[in-house]
Amino acid sequence: MATVNETKSYLYNELWRLCAGPLFDLPKLGGRVYYFPQGYIQQLEISTNSEFAQMQPLFDIPSKIPCNVIGIQLKEVGTPIPIKNQENPQFYYFIKVLSASDTNPHGGLSVPKSMLLNDMSHPIPTQEIVAKDLHGREWRFKHIFRGTLRIHLFTTGWNAFVTTLIGTRRVANREGNIPSLVISSHSMHQGVIASAKNAMNNKCMFIMLYKPRSSQFIVGYEKNLDAVNNKFSVDTKFTMLFKDDDFNEK
Incomplete structure (x- = not known):
């Protein structure tokens, strides 16, 4: 282990x-x-x-x-x-291109519901999430449900994190x-x-x-x-993996 x-x-x-x-x-x-x-x-x-x-x-x-x-x-x-x-543990993650509302100083990060449910034992209205970035600095986010559709948002603490651009991959x-x-x-x-x-x-x-x-x-x-x-000849067809500006693999 x-x-x-x-x-x-x-x-x-x-x-x-x-x-x-x-x-x-x-x-x-x-x-x-x-x-x-x-x-x-x-x-x-x-x-x-x-x-x-x-x-x-x-x-x-x-x-x-x-x-x-x-x-x-x-x-x-x-x-x-x-x-x-070694025997590596299972973990969950998601990749998201930040929208205008995600980077708005008065907004928050909207998170896919399916991802947050993997880390919650009980559906509570609010909770505090503690995370560490690539440099070992600790960040605290407030996670809430909002609206009739129960949208998951990171509010308090998110704006300070996103403005530092730590852990965000740039185009x-x-x-x-x-x-x-x-x-x-x-x-x-x-x-x-x-x-x-x-x-x-x-x-x-x-x-x-x-x-x-x-x-x-x-x-x-x-x-x-x-x-x-690989002895490629003229007119040989091949496939190539690349990523667009939205970080989608094609």
Whole structure:
């Protein structure tokens, strides 16, 4: 059986995955991956509206570089390092795109009735719900039934939570979502590409900023081999999973 700490770790990891989304495949600690420099250059171009397409030939970098992941630091919501296999508890969750009324300072969050009934032993008119966010901060919400249809709402405490944007997954910014303070000059672009070249030649460590939504330029070793071994021909049809702005999988 799983211990209390293991159960908390599992629920915490699942919360990270739900906020990050199912389509983002981040590397695992100790895993083998391929690094695609051209994809990284494209990420920089998208985020800065600049043209660095000629940087790769200047540094004579291969199309892909085999690497080992020796450390992961999560700056934003992403997939955490997996924990050991264990008997994981069952939990309930739902994903909702916040409406105007949900984010109104004088409103509250409307919650699907089916989800709240899973966590209630008796149908009471009001109750207090205590939850922790991704940073371990405790939040208290007042849950009430309102109206003849007995709509479930989070009222007191909800506005303070939603305005912090903690635990809310944002719609991807099509014009790039890398802060300008992170990538600020041409010399920095040259530096990160040159560091990859140096690491490849000297078998040493290098660090990169990875934004899967912009460009998935880090691919698992086995996943890359599977893709290469698929001998697609012209006019081959295939299916692809993607998510729209409402976070619906298609």
